[in-house]
Amino acid sequence: MTSQLVSPAFVSVFFSHHIRVDSSFHKTMPTTENPVKNVVVHPLVLLSVVDHFTRMSKIGNQKRVVGVLLGALRNKGVLDVSNSFAVPFDEDDKDKSVWFLDHDYLENMSTMFKKVNAKEKIVGWYHTGPKLHQNDVAINELIREYCPNSILVIIDAEPRDMGLPTEAYHAVEEVHDDGTPTSKTFEHLASEIGAEEAEEVGVEHLLRDVKDTTVGTLSQRITAQLLGLKGLLKQVRHIHEYLDQVIQGKLPVNHAVVYQLQDIFNLLPDVADQQFVKCVHTKTNDQMLVVYLASLTRSVIALHNLINNKLTNRDAERRKDEKDKEGKEKKEEKKEEKKEEITKDKSEKK
Structure with missing residues (x-):
């Protein structure tokens, strides 16, 4: 079944009365505790998502x-996310509660x-965010019919x-202090970018023309530390x-967040x-001493190089003069x- 644009009223009625899931795809109800602790996203998924986003941005004005x-x-x-595929999706820009996802597709x-x-x-x-949306909980409830x-x-x-372009979440029940019924919300999960050996070779081949070979390991380490500090400041x-x-x-x-803080x-x-x-202060002084000694060593080496250069130039000038x-x-x-030969020739002629 292919996706078709429909009116918001039809979508509301459709999702209120006609959402169905094939019995062959129906699973058991989700457990209260999610076994996933860490999500590893493979490069193929990132490439597929970027391609999906690029194609849709050219033919329409979809924000995600x-x-x-x-x-x-x-x-x-550890959850390995190794592949993905796009799904026809549409939502009302004014009313986020009105959305359509082609579950037959x-x-x-x-x-x-x-x-x-x-x-x-x-x-x-997945969606391209870049942040959580109001209707993400409702969409997640539909996906849970296929994956508890x-x-x-x-x-x-x-x-x-x-930094990392990925953020992972899973749905949890939030308990309120005022005695109101629990509500669904998202809890953050640790995520990282990982790849197998074959994928690493492919990624290196793609980045071969983009990678700057002039950048050394020291600058890369400093850049990584700077990005880490920026991420910490953002958090x-x-x-x-x-x-x-x-x-x-x-x-x-x-309370869980307050306890962690x-x-x-x-x-x-x-x-x-x-x-x-x-x-x-002691640590700072030690580090400054190391910096001072390094600067002093560089100055001495530069002075020796200057003297050697001066001696080399002097010897070169001396050899040139000789x-x-x-x-x-x-x-x-x-x-x-030549003068002697000329005078000799003249004398012989006489």
Whole structure:
């Protein structure tokens, strides 16, 4: 079944009364605890998502695209997302509760992928975000009919900052303090970019013309540390904004998050402690001493190079002067010989 644009009213009625899932695809109800602890996204998925986003941006004004993730769960809660395919999706820009996802197309594509590789199963879905949307919980409930422990991976197809373009989430039940019924929300999962040996070779081949070979390992290490500090600063700002919204009453108190923040604050050192200040000063002095010695060594080496260069130039000039002197002497000798020959010829003629 191919996707068709329909009116928002029809979509609302369709999803209210006619959402169905084929019995061959129906699974058991999702468990309360998600076994996934870490999500590994493979390069093929990133390339497919970027291609999907690029194609749709050329033919329409869609702000994001949606697709299904395929993969398998490894040991120790590691989810390998090794493949993906696009799904026809549309939503109302004004009313985010009105959306359409072609689940018939999803079922047909899943069946074909199973014929190619039976190990790859539906593990979740993706969209190009770049952030969570209001209707993501409802879309996730539909995907959970095909995968009980559905994972949402937001892949930023147009990243503005350096760093990983992926963010992984899974749905959890949020309990409110005021006694109101629980609600669905998303909880963040650790994510990373990983690849097998064959994929690494392909990625290296694609990046061969883009990679700057003049960049050394030291600059790469400094760049990685700088990106890490920028990411840390970004997370600290997110925490600050979250706490401000909780204080203002815009967000409910999440005790798990508060406990984790308390653990973070407990791990912070006491900067007012004299022993800590002394240790920091000692460490700083040691590092400055290393920098000073390195600068002094560079200066001495530069001075030696200057002296050697001066001696080399002096020797070269001396050799050049000697050659010039020898050349002049030879020219004078030749002139004298010519004069002698001329005088000899004249005397013989007489």
